[in-house]
Amino acid sequence: MSDLMYAAAPSEMITLDKLEALTMARLDLLLHVNEYNSDQLEEMDSIYGFYGLRLIIAAIERWETMNSGIAEWWIDQEIIVFQHRLYTRIFTSTETLTTRLLFVKSLLMDFGVEYELKNDVYLVPFQHVPMLVRQREVVLYHGMCHIPPLSSAMITLLMFHYRRQLERQFQTQISAVEFLELSRFNSLQKQVLVMYKESFSQLNNQQPLKRRTTAKELDEVQMPLCMKSLYDHLKRDKHLKYDGRNQLRLFLKGLGFTFDENYAFWKTTFCAITPAIVFEKKYAYNIRHNYGLVGSRKDYAPMNCSAIQNRSAPRPGQYHGCPYKHWEHQQLIVQLQKHVGVDLATAIANTAKESLYGVACGMHLEAVMKGSQTKKMCLVNKVTISHPNFWFDYANQVHNDEAI
Structure with missing residues (x-):
């Protein structure tokens, strides 16, 4: 599976302090993701930070009584990271054309997307690209959408399926939280929630309008x-x-x-x-x-x-x-x-x-x-x-x- 999608959690040992640092670094990255270019995102990437932050956010969603919106925000920001890295691999990478085409093919297989390859164009069932069909951004014939492998339409397709994967995996993580001993992460959980809330404190804690709208x-x-x-x-x-x-x-x-x-x-x-x-x-x-x-x-x-x-x-x-x-x-x-x-x-x-x-x-x-x-x-x-x-x-x- 592609290294863009953090296929499996790392098995190497890591200290709690190191994990906390990488988790907070991942949160900081997501809070400022649009301030970095693709090369910087690659340099700052950490699979430990990804899994650490996902675990903490799942714990927040599972145990917090008030809906903070952090889970939806996390998925949106991870999609942006994925988009930046995907764009680099497909359009600006120094890799050969053959390597990039194989990369796209491997992603489609990882996501379980049904397809046919005909005349260097992927024929994908319309249900796999609802947003492209809805917006009439793709050729549709006999129920199959024609998508060039190195195109913005392909990026849209892959992002759609990555979002679905993140959502499924996050729900699984939330279910698992109940059976995990996470007391050692109480401090980290508080840090994540405070940092997230403070980043939007002036937005999320509005004072009422000085006059009621009529x-x-x-x-x-x-x-x-x-x-x-x-x-x-x-x-x-x-x-x-x-x-x-x-x-x-x-x-x-x-x-x-x-x-x-x-x-x-x-x-x-x-x-x-x-x-x-x-x-x-x-x-x-x-x-x-x-x-x-x-x-x-x-x-x-x-x-x-x-x-x-x-x-x-x-x-x-x-x-x-x-x-x-x-x-x-x-x-x-x-x-x-x-x-x-x-x-x-x-x-x-x-x-x-x-x-x-x-x-x-x-x-x-x-x-x-x-x-x-x-x-x-x-x-x-x-x-x-x-x-x-x-x-x-x-x-x-x-x-x-x-x-x-």
């Missing part, structure tokens, strides 16, 4: 792309289908909308083309339900990014979901250009294309921050966004700070 202010505030799209289509069509209504309605609840405000917002918008009696009959119940006033009486929280991304993809006439996951590549670029320059829009879309949805969303937030000319903009560099309301709160908190 319906009249929605046209003036910054919104994450998923909610901005829903809001714009609602204003244009005076209607959204169920999934879109639910996603936006809970987002507004997270902005501080009371039940009365949320009800008035939807009624005012819908009743431009929908009779009031129809609105009350077809749509009002769900608003009450979200606030725990009817039905199960559960007080629903705004959806996080994971919940939005894992729901069914939008069909024609629907606008819910995550733009970075569900939109076609060119559509994403066109929409992002309305908010950022074409070069940055393309860079963000390319990041999303690699299934790094939270990172892409963080790049959009970073662009908003840079536009605000604030000294705080550096704090959001390469952040992985995990919640639309978090994106909103931070972008508009900074905006409010500067207006004071």
Whole structure:
């Protein structure tokens, strides 16, 4: 198996102090991965650091009562490391063409990808490259995708399968943690969690906005792309289908909308083309339900990014979901250009294309921050966004700070 994927844990003896040092070095590398070039990543690589950090993060996920988001972040950052190293091996390596082709073939075999090699092109079943099919970035014929071995499409394919492998192995690690004696690692576990939290402390510990957002202010505030799209289509069509209504309605609840405000917002918008009696009959119940006033009486929280991304993809006439996951590549670029320059829009879309949805969303937030000319903009560099309301709160908190 390729040395890029840390096939098996090392068996050589190592002192606890050395393991702790390598684990913390790996964490520091992941926190600043985009600051290094591929050669530096190779020099700093350590299989002990990889396995040590995976074990500690699994222990944190298994025993911490509050979800820190560190596991999702870890997988995203390891994918970035893999992407950098993979790009070097395929495109910039001094190895012979034959060696690079054999390297790609070995990775496909390691991941268990079914394929046929025809005319120097890999024919891969479409289910192995859903993101390429969805974004129409690959030739598809008779259920087989045609992927050149040394191409960006091949990198996307390999990254998709590496992510799945990391997720499976991490779940196995979490299950194993319960049966391991890890008391010697208590100090290391605390160090990892503190370092991770401190790196994003100013992002993850927001103070509430100095003013609560109201319906009249929605046209003036910054919104994450998923909610901005829903809001714009609602204003244009005076209607959204169920999934879109639910996603936006809970987002507004997270902005501080009371039940009365949320009800008035939807009624005012819908009743431009929908009779009031129809609105009350077809749509009002769900608003009450979200606030725990009817039905199960559960007080629903705004959806996080994971919940939005894992729901069914939008069909024609629907606008819910995550733009970075569900939109076609060119559509994403066109929409992002309305908010950022074409070069940055393309860079963000390319990041999303690699299934790094939270990172892409963080790049959009970073662009908003840079536009605000604030000294705080550096704090959001390469952040992985995990919640639309978090994106909103931070972008508009900074905006409010500067207006004071």
